[in-house]
Amino acid sequence: MPELGYQEVYLARAFTRLGLCSKVFTSTKISPTGRKILHQDYPPGICVAKPHNYEILRLKPFFSLRSKVLARGLRKKIKKFNPDIILILAIAKLFPVSLLSSKVKNMKPGMKIISFFGDAAEYIDRSSFGKKIFAVFHTIGFCLIKKKYYQKALRICDHLVLNVPETETIFRGYLKKKADIDLFNAKKINLNLGFDPEEFYFEKKKREEIRKELGILEDECVIITSTRVNKRKNLEAIIDIVSKVKEKGIKVRYIIIGFLGDTYERELKKYISRRRSPGIFHCYPFMDHMLLREFYCSGDIGIWTKAAISIQEAMGTGLPILLEDKPSVNHLVYEPINGWLFKKDNLEKVMQDAIRHLAVMPMDKRLRKRYEIEKFNHREYSYDRIAREIITRAAATKE
Numbered sequence: 001m002p003e004l005g006y007q008e009v010y011l012a013r014a015f016t017r018l019g020l021c022s023k024v025f026t027s028t029k030i031s032p033t034g035r036k037i038l039h040q041d042y043p044p045g046i047c048v049a050k051p052h053n054y055e056i057l058r059l060k061p062f063f064s065l066r067s068k069v070l071a072r073g074l075r076k077k078i079k080k081f082n083p084d085i086i087l088i089l090a091i092a093k094l095f096p097v098s099l100l101s102s103k104v105k106n107m108k109p110g111m112k113i114i115s116f117f118g119d120a121a122e123y124i125d126r127s128s129f130g131k132k133i134f135a136v137f138h139t140i141g142f143c144l145i146k147k148k149y150y151q152k153a154l155r156i157c158d159h160l161v162l163n164v165p166e167t168e169t170i171f172r173g174y175l176k177k178k179a180d181i182d183l184f185n186a187k188k189i190n191l192n193l194g195f196d197p198e199e200f201y202f203e204k205k206k207r208e209e210i211r212k213e214l215g216i217l218e219d220e221c222v223i224i225t226s227t228r229v230n231k232r233k234n235l236e237a238i239i240d241i242v243s244k245v246k247e248k249g250i251k252v253r254y255i256i257i258g259f260l261g262d263t264y265e266r267e268l269k270k271y272i273s274r275r276r277s278p279g280i281f282h283c284y285p286f287m288d289h290m291l292l293r294e295f296y297c298s299g300d301i302g303i304w305t306k307a308a309i310s311i312q313e314a315m316g317t318g319l320p321i322l323l324e325d326k327p328s329v330n331h332l333v334y335e336p337i338n339g340w341l342f343k344k345d346n347l348e349k350v351m352q353d354a355i356r357h358l359a360v361m362p363m364d365k366r367l368r369k370r371y372e373i374e375k376f377n378h379r380e381y382s383y384d385r386i387a388r389e390i391i392t393r394a395a396a397t398k399e
Helices: 007-017 074-081 129-156 165-172 178-187 204-214 235-247 263-273 289-298 309-316 347-359 363-381 383-396
Strands: 023-027 045-049 054-059 063-065 068-070 085-089 112-117 159-162 188-190 221-226 252-259 281-285 301-304 321-324 339-342
Touching (some): 007 023, 007 085, 007 383, 023 074, 112 129, 112 383, 129 178, 204 289, 221 309, 252 263, 252 289, 263 281, 301 309
Parallel strands (some): 085 112, 221 252, 301 321
Antiparallel strands (some): 045 054
């Protein structure tokens, strides 16, 4: 979904920038996470992704249930494309399972198959009693599917890319035989999720423009969160702490991006209106990446309560990040180089310390620090670097 920008989008762009011919094979379906942003399925057939000019082929499924999709002809279409490397994403969604076959493996001499995995325990929604019950059945069924296809991927694929450190523990849980564990250790590659360096970078001019537009003074600290705003994200907790920080005389603003025009948007805005200083909160709907980058540039600290691709996108602009110390996200923070980690019971203290850390810096030093963080994050998390690493690993694989 180019409108959202997940891994398959960024990797295709990065490979194209490296001078490689890249093609994305997917379905016409909109993922459940994107239904409030895009409402109609994509048309079937080939389209060209601008401005990078790689092709996307969308197949109409004969079966779909939430994120699970099956379509005919995928293997045949890929054979016609005749690739040197096949990257498989989201095996548990079923769409690419026909590629886990010796027929595909033997399709072309020297062809490599690399599969990507990003499992994390917090991705399962347990925000209400009903969802907890659903999560139990979902987890049982999902694990049965995953166990089968993850083991198959272990045998067929040349490399297994793990996007989150926690994924390794989850994957290992599907393996019992020592031979399988040894094979897993030989094939695994730890590669974080990243961001598109063409879309996310720091620009001082945009910082000044957005802050002027919002009436934000130079000595005010702007905290920002961009995510699909829903109850599960528990943004009320951050709103309460920002309010407390303001009441202590600390100059702070909080920008929330990602409202979806639903009932919860009205509930959260009403909640904000009852705070003592509602004027320090700025609420915006889902934004395209160009405008989102400008808002990231305007901020001083980014904060998230759940794992989200928008974390890495913000990091691309050099925004210092404040994340909970948990397995799904704590690998992104190198304290104090690019941000800070907090526990559930000390967010207020860590937030205040982070604001004070920035407040004592003169603006020129704060901007130098921003450029340093941007440089560090681009070196670690840019999809151009990640794409080069994938190609290097694939080329080094022994037949």
